[in-house]
Amino acid sequence: MASAHEAFWTHSSFAVVGHTAKKGFPRISYGELKKRGKKIFAVDPSVDQIDGDKTYPDLRSLPEKVDAVVVEVPREETLDVVRQAADAGIKNVWVHMNRDTSEAVELARQRGLNILTGTCAVMYVAQGFTYHSIHKWVNKVLGK
Numbered sequence: 174m175a176s177a178h179e180a181f182w183t184h185s186s187f188a189v190v191g192h193t194a195k196k197g198f199p200r201i202s203y204g205e206l207k208k209r210g211k212k213i214f215a216v217d218p219s220v221d222q223i224d225g226d227k228t229y230p231d232l233r234s235l236p237e238k239v240d241a242v243v244v245e246v247p248r249e250e251t252l253d254v255v256r257q258a259a260d261a262g263i264k265n266v267w268v269h270m271n272r273d274t275s276e277a278v279e280l281a282r283q284r285g286l287n288i289l290t291g292t293c294a295v296m297y298v299a300q301g302f303t304y305h306s307i308h309k310w311v312n313k314v315l316g317k
Contacts, residue, residue, distance in 0.1 A: 178289060181267055182298050186212035188232060188263075192246045194219035199245040199269065201270035205298040206243075217302060221309050232257040241265035243294055245272055252277040259284035269294055 175183075187206050191198035192257040198217055203224065206213045218230040229235050232242065232254065242258045244251060244266060251268060255277040258266050266281060266288045273290040281288035 177287070181265060181289060182206075182209075184211075184224055184265060186214075186237075186238045186239040187243060188214045188216050188229075188235060189243045190216040190232070191223075192219055192250060193217050193223075195247045195250075196245070197246055198223055199294065201245065202225065202243050202245070202294045202298050204207070205295070206286060209298075212239070232261050232263065235261075239263060241267065243267045243269070245269040245294070248272055248274055252280060255281050255288070259286055260285065268272050 181236060189199055189203045189206065198215070198220075200223070203213065205232040207224075207311060212299050214235050214299060216230070216235070217228045220228055222228060238261060240263070242254070242263050242265070244254050246254055247267065248271075249275050251272050255266060255268070259280065264286055266286050268277065268290045270292050271289070278290060302308060
């Protein structure tokens with residue numbers, strides 16, 4: 174049976190949120206979702222394009238609602254992104270490891286979001302054998 178971390182990636186549409194001016198955009202997660210044929214939107218307030226695709230400054234600006242959000246912004250921005258997801262009715266949120274805050278997690282729980290934290294998105298979205306897949310296997314053994 175798939176773990177919650179594995180099941181997250183079965184959604185059809187995603188927004189990947191980064192902030193290039195402060196920390197590199199999560200291009201691996203973005204690229205892997207594109208390879209899987211998912212509908213994907215790049216959200217980054219500091220650039221106009223990611224890999225030739227239009228970016229949106231925030232979740233409110235997306236042309237349509239997505240099923241899930243991958244958040245990899247500086248910690249001080251995480252709470253705002255989680256709030257935007259909740260306000261937009263996006264129930265599934267992955268916050269990349271070391272980007273979560275107790276306030277963001279608490280807000281997500283209060284608003285009924287399915288929030289995943291504490292691990293690297295690439296461990297689950299990347300396909301094939303990589304050092305990320307070894308970490309995924311360890312997490313699977315540990316029940317994550």
